Amino acid sequence: MSVNLLNYDAAGLAELMVQYGEKPFRAKQLLKWIHQRGEADFAQMTDIAKTFREKLAAGAEVKAPAMLAEQIASDGTAKWLLDVGVGNGIETVFIPEDDRGTLCVSSQVGCALDCGFCSTAKQGFNRNLSVGEIIGQLWWAENRLTAAQARVGAPVNEDNRIVTNVVMMGMGEPLANFENVVAALRLMLDDNAYGLSRRRVTLSTSGIVPAMDRLRDACPVALAVSLHAPNDAIRDEIVPINKKYPLKELLAACNRYLEKAPRDFITFEYVMLDGVNDQPEHARQLAELVRHVPCKFNLIPWNPFPGAGYNRSGRDAILAFRDILIDAGYVATVRKTRGDDIDAACGQLAGQVKDKTRRAERHAVETKPIIFRP
Numbered sequence: 182m183s184v185n186l187l188n189y190d191a192a193g194l195a196e197l198m199v200q201y202g203e204k205p206f207r208a209k210q211l212l213k214w215i216h217q218r219g220e221a222d223f224a225q226m227t228d229i230a231k232t233f234r235e236k237l238a239a240g241a242e243v244k245a246p247a248m249l250a251e252q253i254a255s256d257g258t259a260k261w262l263l264d265v266g267v268g269n270g271i272e273t274v275f276i277p278e279d280d281r282g283t284l285c286v287s288s289q290v291g292c293a294l295d296c297g298f299c300s301t302a303k304q305g306f307n308r309n310l311s312v313g314e315i316i317g318q319l320w321w322a323e324n325r326l327t328a329a330q331a332r333v334g335a336p337v338n339e340d341n342r343i344v345t346n347v348v349m350m351g352m353g354e355p356l357a358n359f360e361n362v363v364a365a366l367r368l369m370l371d372d373n374a375y376g377l378s379r380r381r382v383t384l385s386t387s388g389i390v391p392a393m394d395r396l397r398d399a400c401p402v403a404l405a406v407s408l409h410a411p412n413d414a415i416r417d418e419i420v421p422i423n424k425k426y427p428l429k430e431l432l433a434a435c436n437r438y439l440e441k442a443p444r445d446f447i448t449f450e451y452v453m454l455d456g457v458n459d460q461p462e463h464a465r466q467l468a469e470l471v472r473h474v475p476c477k478f479n480l481i482p483w484n485p486f487p488g489a490g491y492n493r494s495g496r497d498a499i500l501a502f503r504d505i506l507i508d509a510g511y512v513a514t515v516r517k518t519r520g521d522d523i524d525a526a527c528g529q530l531a532g533q534v535k536d537k538t539r540r541a542e543r544h545a546v547e548t549k550p551i552i553f554r555p
């Protein structure tokens with residue numbers, strides 16, 4: 182069986198080189214070819230000895246998940262459905278903005294956490310993604326976007342990169358796939374690979390407390406926490422992992438994380454669900470709840486999907502909620518909804534996880550035509 186080199190971070194690749202009877206520093210050369218230049222063809226890696234290139238060609242490969250579908254939203258947001266085998270798909274979203282390009286990366290096929298307002302959760306859990314399948318989303322997106330830009334003659338940025346930021350906010354709970362996610366994060370940060378700063382890589386978690394501590398020690402990147410509720414009663418309902426790690430423990434873990442975090446605040450995500458968690462008294466309770474955690478709020482207007490049983494809060498309710506937080510001294514912003522016309526917005530990622538929850542019945546109309554921006 183072929184060894185997929187996308188599955189290795191720098192340390193792993195160095196070990197692999199030794200197994201090949203090569204010097205560990207070959208790993209650096211390979212990383213640069215694979216991740217900086219997006220090269221998958223060993224024959225092109227001309228500063229590596231021909232005999233070793235042939236050995237690699239015989240027993241190894243650079244293989245990102247293949248694209249099954251591509252959709253481009255009217256606001257330029259791109260969504261790719263990538264094949265991870267036996268009828269499973271994962272989704273990756275690219276969000277272009279004036280000053281950055283953010284890639285939203287998936288970590289699992291489906292999700293086990295069962296947050297009722299999230300479309301991914303509705304599909305149940307299938308499996309963890311491998312390192313190669315996680316970093317492969319970035320490898321793929323960078324290659325795809327570079328090719329698209331080349332076609333229209335548009336320049337890439339000074340680092341030759343189109344993806345400037347990564348958010349682990351796609352399908353799945355990243356901290357429930359800890360080892361593979363950390364290896365992928367290390368590649369994102371590695372100067373021989375993607376060279377992103379820790380501040381430009383954000384991991385979002387529903388609040389798996391012990392894994393937050395492990396991440397702090399293993400690879401502290403910027404942290405977003407899906408808070409979504411001002412008290413345990415509401416959070417137990419909408420983010421069931423709260424029953425295991427209630428707010429008091431979660432907030433203490435946030436403060437421990439900040440001891441090593443690249444930013445001096447935690448981003449609290451708060452999905453705005455009409456009549457559930459969006460009342461003025463909830464905002465006041467929330468302001469009080471997190472008083473001892475340096476933080477910023479990102480309010481997410483809930484994005485609908487069929488059969489969810491929730492409604493998005495009204496514009497006025499969202500702004501009033503935000504203003505109460507601001508008046509209490511917090512930074513609070515409302516997340517701009519991107520790509521919702523192609524179901525690429527937060528909580529709408531579904532892939533084609535092998536049907537555990539009769540998703541097909543709920544999603545009567547599916548994929549729209551595949552086009553790329555000219």
Ligand code: SAH
Nearest residue numbers: 299350354385386387407450483484527528
């Ligand atoms: N499992 C991780 C990573 C997912 S990040 C986590 O829970 O943080 C995706 C973010 O979008 C999370 O904050 C999630 O709670 C939120 N979300 C999920 N479904 C949503 C929906 N339908 N509308 C808006 N936000 C949603």
